[in-house]
Amino acid sequence: MERTILHCDCNSFFASVEGVLNPELKKYAYAVCGDPEYRHGIILAKNELAKKYGVKTGEAIWQAKSKCPKLVTVKPHYKIYKEYSEKVFNIYCRYTDLVEPFGIDECWLDVSGTTHLFGSGEEIADELRSVVKAETGLTISVGVSYNKIFAKMGSDYRKPDATTVINEDNFKDLLYPLPAGDMFMVGRRTAEKLRNAGIFTIGDIACADERTLKRILGENGRVLWQNVNGFDYSRVHSFDYREAYKSIGNGATFKRDLVSQRDVRTCVFFLCDKVAARLRKHNVECSAVQVGIKDTNMHSINRSVQLQSPTDLSFDLRRTALSLIQDNVDVGKDPIRALTVTGTKLLNGDDVCEQISFFDLDYHTKREKEQRLEQAKDGIRHKYGLGTLTRCSFIHNEFGF
Numbered sequence: 344m345e346r347t348i349l350h351c352d353c354n355s356f357f358a359s360v361e362g363v364l365n366p367e368l369k370k371y372a373y374a375v376c377g378d379p380e381y382r383h384g385i386i387l388a389k390n391e392l393a394k395k396y397g398v399k400t401g402e403a404i405w406q407a408k409s410k411c412p413k414l415v416t417v418k419p420h421y422k423i424y425k426e427y428s429e430k431v432f433n434i435y436c437r438y439t440d441l442v443e444p445f446g447i448d449e450c451w452l453d454v455s456g457t458t459h460l461f462g463s464g465e466e467i468a469d470e471l472r473s474v475v476k477a478e479t480g481l482t483i484s485v486g487v488s489y490n491k492i493f494a495k496m497g498s499d500y501r502k503p504d505a506t507t508v509i510n511e512d513n514f515k516d517l518l519y520p521l522p523a524g525d526m527f528m529v530g531r532r533t534a535e536k537l538r539n540a541g542i543f544t545i546g547d548i549a550c551a552d553e554r555t556l557k558r559i560l561g562e563n564g565r566v567l568w569q570n571v572n573g574f575d576y577s578r579v580h581s582f583d584y585r586e587a588y589k590s591i592g593n594g595a596t597f598k599r600d601l602v603s604q605r606d607v608r609t610c611v612f613f614l615c616d617k618v619a620a621r622l623r624k625h626n627v628e629c630s631a632v633q634v635g636i637k638d639t640n641m642h643s644i645n646r647s648v649q650l651q652s653p654t655d656l657s658f659d660l661r662r663t664a665l666s667l668i669q670d671n672v673d674v675g676k677d678p679i680r681a682l683t684v685t686g687t688k689l690l691n692g693d694d695v696c697e698q699i700s701f702f703d704l705d706y707h708t709k710r711e712k713e714q715r716l717e718q719a720k721d722g723i724r725h726k727y728g729l730g731t732l733t734r735c736s737f738i739h740n741e742f743g744f
């Protein structure tokens with residue numbers, strides 16, 4: 344049976360919520376921006392008027408203001424956005440129980456089983472647009488298709504406040520002339536690799552040889568080829584379905600750059616303590632560690648390494664993270680702007696048994712001590728509050744945490 348899948352996307356979500364809360368704003372070009380004090384001073388969302396001036400999400404406030412000097416900037420109110428997100432998702436849930444969120448303001452709906460109640464996919468899409476607008480003041484754009492990827496492409500195709508149907512008859516006409524970078528899951532880097540191989544449009548991807556794509560992009564190339572040809576059979580999960588945690592990570596953009604070993608140590612300790620506490624909270628252990636490093640030119644690299652045995656200790660995470668950083672950055676010479684530490688390949692804590700290497704008993708004695716220490720700290724924080732214990736190096740630090 345052909346499926347009917349919708350992808351709904353709130354238009355300029357953060358900016359639209361601000362407009363609902365304060366309708367006066369709508370007279371002006373405005374944008375929701377991060378806090379410049381913490382170097383998060385970038386555009387998070389903008390309204391249509393600001394868009395007309397060429398203001399782009401992700402650019403610095405000064406860049407936006409050079410194009411639109413009268414741009415009104417608004418601080419984000421994440422708690423309120425979460426409430427609006429829930430309101431909108433609750434509306435979707437009236438039409439099907441298969442509602443799979445994709446971020447705070449987007450989700451897929453599989454309405455194959457409910458079209459006999461509510462009408463065709465297109466009719467449901469139009470109804471959703473008007474119900475969401477009436478009940479929340481927000482507009483959404485909706486893509487209707489027979490698979491998730493094309494539904495997502497549909498909600499991007501025309502916005503704001505529009506329905507786009509992409510079916511087996513029209514998908515080539517609508518999608519194939521678009522640049523390859525417009526395809527779902529094709530980022531800037533991937534688009535560049537494709538361009539270098541003479542692949543410029545989505546149609547070019549579809550016509551390319553599956554093996555060529557696999558050579559350029561690895562396994563992702565094969566999946567991409569299938570997606571542009573409409574062979575996406577992935578299912579829409581129900582709203583309460585949560586995939587088991589695949590990874591747990593924390594990152595930060597620091598208030599000032601990290602320019603010494605000491606800076607890096609302090610910040611790695613901070614991130615690893617957080618990640619480890621979350622691993623223990625969810626009773627999982629990671630068997631690999633990934634570090635993301637961003638330099639002052641906004642260039643990022645990710646490096647990961649497999650651990651000898653799984654862990655939920657900050658002690659193991661920071662040893663690994665620090666050595667990954669040493670191996671990839673000339674600390675002291677190349678300033679670091681942002682770092683993330685992520686524990687990946689998670690295992691259920693109950694299934695983990697530790698492998699003890701007899702060649703490294705020193706390490707194990709030390710590790711056992713650390714384990715008791717970290718568990719004791721969890722206990723104290725649980726009983727007396729998160730802020731009761733902190734490392735001396737974190738007090739009055741200049742990094743913004």
Ligand SMILES: [Mg+2]
Nearest residue numbers: 352353354448
């Ligand atoms: Mg959106």
